[in-house]
Amino acid sequence: MNSTGGNADGSGGASSGDCALPDTAPRPFDLFRSGWETEIGDGFPLPTFSPATTRDFRVKSRATKVGDVAITDLHGASPIRTEGPLNGVEDQVRMYVVQRGSWTLRAQLARSEQTVSAGQFLLRHIGRPLHFETPPDTTAKVLVLPAAMLKPLLGERQSITGSAVSAEVRLLVAHSNMIYETVADLGSAGVHAAHSTLIELAKAVARQRVDDAEPRLAPALAQAAKDLADSHLADPELSGTMLARELNVSVRNLQRAFAAAGESVSAYIRRRRLEEARLALTAPSGRLSVSELAAHWQFADSSHFIRAFKKHYGRTPIEYARSTMPVGN
Template identity: 85%
Template sequence: MNNAGAEADGSGRATSGESAHADPAPRGFDAFRSGWEKEIGDGFPLPTFSPATTRDFRVKSRATKVGDVAITDLHGASAIRTEGPLNGVEDQVRLYVVKRGSWTLGAPLARSEQTVPAGQFLIRHIGRPLHFETVPDTTAKVLVLPAAMLKPLLGSRQSVSGPADSAEVRLLAAHSNMIYGTVADLGPAGVRAAHSTLIELAKAVARRRVDDAEPRLAPAVAQAAKDLVDSHLADPELSGAMLARELNVSVRNLQRAFAAGGEPVTAYIRRRRLEEARLALTAPPSGRLSVSELAAHWQFADSSHFIRAFRKHYGRTPTEYARSTLAAGS
């Protein structure tokens, strides 16, 4: 199914991709429910939420569906809590990745209650519907997955938990984030490929290891590596070896994943550093770093190396570029 993803912002306005609902727009919980039903719909019904939740629903979210997999990212400024009887059978596997706050599953005070704190993940088979509750300021990613392919990998406890920054979870998060931006343009074959990669990555989370030689995982490996590059651009240790170590893949398979996109790992790192240096050169002169300071900050060997790389990429030296931006703004 080609979905751009349902989004609801803190003002209560719901959007699907970039198109807004016609005025007057639903607000708060109504906006969330409307967006969910439009983009997710059949097979993934919303539970009954507590009156306190629906009255003060300050949640930013986006969601999409790929076949029998649903992906939701949310940040709740307010707490979220379900309420009322939960009947029936779900027979689903759910993956919770909590970045901030906490997510608690199970009836309150029940022996089966389980809390996923910030920085952790839980992948669990859900046989019957469960209540859940979050604390205010919770940020999490939740995937609903088919049980048949994943339940056998979860062991006797029917759940696996661990750190959210594990290689397997990083790869799954990178792939699911890519889906938000691409699923609306995918044809049937592309949807099947996106779905099969999601399942393979979910299996990797359940097994706690990645088969980095699996060709279907190459785009997720490359994207997760790019996410790491962007968060470590000023780190002197940033390299292909460091990225491979963080993602628990071989350097060779990391290089292969990047090669599919036509740009080697080292070239991507240098290009991103040059892009950030170029942005820094547009700052007002009073607060701008010098060329030598930029070279050192973005881990170039010295000013000469930085100037040559910058001129090769942008056709001008850093000083010439800074002057041109200053002239354009005057």
């Protein structure tokens, strides 16, 4: 699902809901609700949103379903609040991973509430429906998971909170993001595998440890390491050892996960650094020199950088930069 005023086609991006719409055009919230019903279905009904929320609904979202698991990514430029009667029973486990803003859960009549702040996650068994509220500029991932497989791991606690950058959460987030990209092309066996891995990773969050030797987790482990590497490409300490330490896995199992995808850890880091250097060479202004690029992207010296660049792109950095210059310059 894809919404803010535009599409409900299951793709990853979202169009802006801030533009003026003719009176006959569907409201952004109506498009969101239609997309949800199309992509997620009756098994995961939407709650009742406050009129203020539906009137000023500036939310980008995407959602998908894998068996009895629903995944939603949401960024709300406007505040979101649900209200109204809360009836019935919800025997579900939900996980909230908040990147920005906050997510507050509360019962209809209870005085207590629980808030997940930016950089935190909450894994909680939901026995009865709860209202939720988010302030403007909240970004979060929400997973609805089967209670039968996860509730026993929560025990008397009923909920677990912690850092959103823990190894277990990083792997779960990486795998759920991969599902968005692949679910449309998966056959029944692929859907089953994706679902099984989601459940195993959710169990790892509940146990607060991951079995990095589990073969089913290799793709998620490799993707989580790639995501982490991409945010540290200019770091001189970036290596397979550093990634394994941050993800709380063994170097050997991390290397195995990369090998299964056909690329070593060091090869991935070098390729991504070369890609970023290539983009810098074509920047319209403020271009760095070859020696500055080599230093910034952690190559031993200019000669090593030039050789690696030519081997990868077939031209030296200067030749590549000249080939991208507009005619007449």
